Amino acid sequence: MSENGEFGYIKDRLAPLAAGFKGALELKDDAALLSVRSGRELVITADTLVEGRHFPEGTDPALAARKALRVNLSDLAAMGARPVAYMTNIVWPAGATDALRGGFADGLAVDQEAFAITLIGGDTTSAKGPWVIAVTAFGEVPAGKAITRSGAKPGDCLVVTGTIGDACLGLKVETKEYQPSADDRAHLLERLQLPMPRLALADALHAHAHAAIDVSDGLIADSGHLATSSGLSLEIDLDVLPLSEAAHRWLDNQDDTQAARLALASFGDDYELACAVPQARVDTFTAELRKAGLRATVLGAFSSGDTVTVVSGGTPIEHGAGGFTHF
Amino acid sequence: MSENGEFGYIKDRLAPLAAGFKGALELKDDAALLSVRSGRELVITADTLVEGRHFPEGTDPALAARKALRVNLSDLAAMGARPVAYMTNIVWPAGATDALRGGFADGLAVDQEAFAITLIGGDTTSAKGPWVIAVTAFGEVPAGKAITRSGAKPGDCLVVTGTIGDACLGLKVETKEYQPSADDRAHLLERLQLPMPRLALADALHAHAHAAIDVSDGLIADSGHLATSSGLSLEIDLDVLPLSEAAHRWLDNQDDTQAARLALASFGDDYELACAVPQARVDTFTAELRKAGLRATVLGAFSSGDTVTVVSGGTPIEHGAGGFTHF
Numbered sequence: 001m002s003e004n005g006e007f008g009y010i011k012d013r014l015a016p017l018a019a020g021f022k023g024a025l026e027l028k029d030d031a032a033l034l035s036v037r038s039g040r041e042l043v044i045t046a047d048t049l050v051e052g053r054h055f056p057e058g059t060d061p062a063l064a065a066r067k068a069l070r071v072n073l074s075d076l077a078a079m080g081a082r083p084v085a086y087m088t089n090i091v092w093p094a095g096a097t098d099a100l101r102g103g104f105a106d107g108l109a110v111d112q113e114a115f116a117i118t119l120i121g122g123d124t125t126s127a128k129g130p131w132v133i134a135v136t137a138f139g140e141v142p143a144g145k146a147i148t149r150s151g152a153k154p155g156d157c158l159v160v161t162g163t164i165g166d167a168c169l170g171l172k173v174e175t176k177e178y179q180p181s182a183d184d185r186a187h188l189l190e191r192l193q194l195p196m197p198r199l200a201l202a203d204a205l206h207a208h209a210h211a212a213i214d215v216s217d218g219l220i221a222d223s224g225h226l227a228t229s230s231g232l233s234l235e236i237d238l239d240v241l242p243l244s245e246a247a248h249r250w251l252d253n254q255d256d257t258q259a260a261r262l263a264l265a266s267f268g269d270d271y272e273l274a275c276a277v278p279q280a281r282v283d284t285f286t287a288e289l290r291k292a293g294l295r296a297t298v299l300g301a302f303s304s305g306d307t308v309t310v311v312s313g314g315t316p317i318e319h320g321a322g323g324f325t326h327f
Numbered sequence: 328m329s330e331n332g333e334f335g336y337i338k339d340r341l342a343p344l345a346a347g348f349k350g351a352l353e354l355k356d357d358a359a360l361l362s363v364r365s366g367r368e369l370v371i372t373a374d375t376l377v378e379g380r381h382f383p384e385g386t387d388p389a390l391a392a393r394k395a396l397r398v399n400l401s402d403l404a405a406m407g408a409r410p411v412a413y414m415t416n417i418v419w420p421a422g423a424t425d426a427l428r429g430g431f432a433d434g435l436a437v438d439q440e441a442f443a444i445t446l447i448g449g450d451t452t453s454a455k456g457p458w459v460i461a462v463t464a465f466g467e468v469p470a471g472k473a474i475t476r477s478g479a480k481p482g483d484c485l486v487v488t489g490t491i492g493d494a495c496l497g498l499k500v501e502t503k504e505y506q507p508s509a510d511d512r513a514h515l516l517e518r519l520q521l522p523m524p525r526l527a528l529a530d531a532l533h534a535h536a537h538a539a540i541d542v543s544d545g546l547i548a549d550s551g552h553l554a555t556s557s558g559l560s561l562e563i564d565l566d567v568l569p570l571s572e573a574a575h576r577w578l579d580n581q582d583d584t585q586a587a588r589l590a591l592a593s594f595g596d597d598y599e600l601a602c603a604v605p606q607a608r609v610d611t612f613t614a615e616l617r618k619a620g621l622r623a624t625v626l627g628a629f630s631s632g633d634t635v636t637v638v639s640g641g642t643p644i645e646h647g648a649g650g651f652t653h654f
Contacts, residue, residue: 023368028556029475030402030541031372031466036363041350044447045358046463048416050454075357089375089416089461120371127377129456134416136373136463139358148356214357229355 006124013105017112017119021085024120032121034085036140043139043146045075051093051131055193056174061100063193064133065107071216072137073115073197074271078214080147080205081139083115088122091132100131115199151211152230152276158300159209159282161198161289162272163244164219165264166191184246191244195271204288211276218268220319223299224308226276233305238312241265242297258312262319265310276302333451340432344439344446348412351447359448361412363467370466370473372402378420378458382520383501388427390520391460392434398543399464400442400524401598405541407474407532408466410442415449418459427458442526478538479557479603485627486536486609488525488616489599490571491546492591493518511573518571522598531615538603545595547646550626551635553603560632565639568592569624585639589646592637603629 010027018024023033036042049068051057069086076083088108092101112118117137170192172178173185180188198214205212211230213222220236227234238261243251247264254260277285279301286296300311310319337354345351350360363369376395378384396413403410415435419428439445444464497519499505500512507515525541532539538557540549547563554561565588570578574591581587604612606628613623627638637646 025475025477028477028552030405031370031408031473033468033473034369034371035470036369038365042361042363042369043358044361044414044463044465046414046416046448046450048418048450048452048461050418050452050456053452053454078357081358087371087373087463089373089463091375091377091459121373123373123375123461125375125377125380127380127457127459129377129459130454132418132454132456132459132461134375134450134459134461136414136416138371141360143362146358146360148352150352150355225355 009101013102014119017105017108021118021120024118027121034120034138039143040140041143043076043079043081043141044136045072046134046136047071047075048132048134061103062107062110065104066111066194068133068135069108069111070195070197071271072135073199074195074214074216076137076139077198077201078147078212078273079139079141080145080202081141082202083117083137083139083199085118085120086135086137087120089134090122090124091129092124092126093131094126094128096126145206147205147209147212149211149213149226149229152226152232152302153210153278154232154302154304156210156276156278156302157282157298158223158234158236158302159275159277159285159296160219160242160272160299161201161294161296163242163247163295164215164270164272165247165267166244167195167269168264168267169247169250178250180246180249184249187244187246192269195269197271198273200292201273201289204285205275208281208285209275209277212273215270215272215274216268218266219270219274220265220310223274226274227302227308230276230302231306232302233307234300234302235309235311236300238262238265238310240297240299242295258317336428340429341446344432344435348445348447351445354448361447361465366470367467368470370403370406370408370468371463372399373461373463374398374402375459375461388430389434389437392431393438393521395460395462396435396438397522397524398598399462400526401522401541401543403464403466404525404528405474405539405600406468407472407529408468409529410444410464410466410526412445412447413462413464414447416461417449417451418456419451419453420458421453421455423453472533474532474536474539476538476540476553476556479553479559479629480537480605481559481629481631483537483603483605483629484609484625485550485561485563485629486602486604486612486623487546487569487599487626488528488621488623490569490574490622491542491597491599492574492594493571494522494596495591495594496574496577505577507573507576511576514571514573519596522596524598525600527619528600528616531612532602535608535612536602536604539600542597542599542601543595545593546597546601547592547637550601553601554629554635557603557629558633559629560634561627561629562636562638563627565589565592565637567624567626569622585644
């Protein structure tokens, strides 16, 4: 790497990603400027991916970049926010190649166009350790209208978007523990590597949902966060867990399908939204999601109390922590 | 670490740092909310510290936390912003002790009170690698009034606050390359470990400075950024480099004092401000800084052109890159 490596990389590869956003100051300054329109407030989220922990060593750097962006956009989606901009704090691993650094910028370029956001700043350094990609993402909502975890009300239904468990199986594919057909392999890997933040649901969430969370730590754990934050109990029916066709094919070959469903509902990395929706609005909410090409499944209901119960075959089952822990 | 380690740590140690800031949502949600007052805009900066690179292994974690905050606040200071809030993305090293994690929270607590800011969110994870502390800091300025690097005008003086080179010598103390008196040792280490962001100068900057930057990569390099961003030449007189008494005592024992001054002006980590101030306002600016207990030194002047010249004994000298490179 040349003596001027960082400045050259920022100028040649990152600054173009900030073009057209005046407050990014061409990435030349100490900080970025961000205006918030009257009547709006800023929604800010920060998530970090570490090589070897959140994605395997040797991952295509463009995919790593895109996943780092998408998991942050998913947090904005859960709040019903419209994404605006993002920053990246990168720790390059020792000996990072031009291919790694170039691929990273390429990945950001693809997804920032796909999601209409702009890089506005950040920081790069390097260290003897794994590659670290920290992203901070900025969105906006009408002031006072952000959808939080704590708004669920007794009687609300737990509605989950899309399908659950594909990322769990994608990891089994990645580690060669599961070797399905080429089509299923492609589907499951894409779901793991390129989750789709549900930003298109913002209007439906604002119109119908009392609370929402994105499923990153596991459907049971994250739905449980909705219940806990709202001071409520929640019952989740594992038997109606929405699965993709690829996941159904995997499930058909499992001896203990209940344990298998529980594993899928506990893994996380789905980046679907788990929402609390009043019963009277579930049909409308579901219809609006269908228009967006997304399935919506009623998985359970909130009630007074403070317990999270998972039910299968009509009987409560042991579900443990039900989610990924970070230590 | 218990299964519930992260949630427990966030609830017990980090959430109290977010108390009283409504938009932090008690650190329980997917993202934080930040309102910006009418007529203001947000100033956002992100800087990362890595153990073993930006601070030595075994550093008191409270000091590491405080330095991570302060280097970000220094960027806000350079823009003339008032700090409001911050987020942290932490990668704990494998086997991080409760003492490390507790000390980190203790350090944040001390400095967020000192600088009247609040934690509003972030992310923690862990990995087999060095401890990584990424901070994103938020400040505000009157809309359109942020002080950037690019505003210097021909004839402006280069004015630097405080003294330069103490952090360079602090590192020599830390590595035992330099063993001064106990008093000098304490002074130099504090300047390295606990830089003071020059937030108190915001009013003076807004009233008098055309451009500013904080000295993180080296006085010559950073002052050079002011010139380059403003499309100007800059001449810096190394002989008037402002030094602390401790630095003067070190300099007195150097054989090649010109090379020694050049080293101090090239090291960085000073977190003083280098400002472009019109000649007619230098006296007023200096007087206002003196009221804030800070020295101000005129080190050179901007002019038409595109070269950065360092002068000593009236003669231009070779100064190389003059600053820290990040790769």
